[in-house]
């Protein structure tokens with residue numbers, strides 16, 4: 001499966017310098033650019049399967065074709081899952097019960113719920129148990145659960161992530177998990193680790209897609225360095241959080 005973004009216009013009505021970009025399964029694509037440059041707008045074009053009918057005039061194709069109406073509107077066939085900074089569950093149910101119900105509604109084995117919780121617990125430092133009420137989960141726990149749910153239960157082949165900088169989860173593990181499941185992951189980010197983890201990044205300016213940068217070998221090497229430093233910082237943070245002394 002491929003996702004194609006066909007260019008439209010920037011805020012001044014000038015053509016996007018990137019005329020077209022095609023993204024394949026398992027690929028992580030970054031969207032970068034200063035505040036107000038149109039990153040969230042591009043995400044929203046993809047989320048709505050724009051057909052020249054949004055202010056940007058962009059069009060989104062799936063497998064080179066305009067998505068069918070049922071793909072655009074039927075929630076059960078939803079091609080796109082979205083994750084953002086402020087997400088909480090509203091349902092007053094236990095985690096395990098909710099996941100079993102979700103698996104059933106998607107025609108999956110309800111026992112997949114255990115796998116979701118297990119995976120979510122690899123992404124968050126604060127373990128989630130199936131008996132927890134959804135409403136008491138922290139932001140990090142909620143996001144970890146959503147990522148794992150998208151990976152295991154939801155069939156959505158495209159995942160859009162808008163700014164998960166302070167997500168309270170192991171962000172790169174989350175991206176790895178989702179792309180490893182063959183999903184197309186589109187991530188808006190200022191975080192060098194996530195931007196360099198992407199195979200390519202779209203650079204936004206004044207509402208337009210100005211260029212696509214492929215992550216170079218040197219950048220991939222730098223990513224590994226950043227990941228090591230990030231792991232070290234995460235460890236220090238945890239030590240301090242546990243009220244211990246940093247040796």
Ligand SMILES: Nc1ncnc2c1ncn2[C@@H]1O[C@H](COP(=O)(O)OP(=O)(O)OP(=O)(O)O)[C@@H](O)[C@H]1O
Pocket residue numbers: 009010011012033034035036037038039040041042055056204206207208
């Ligand atoms: N191509 C475009 N044509 C017209 N308006 C646009 C276009 N792109 C973005 N805008 C408008 O510009 C404003 C800023 O865009 P957007 O919120 O997408 O930027 P952003 O890069 O996500 O900013 P931030 O980093 O602050 O979240 C919005 O009001 C949006 O509607």
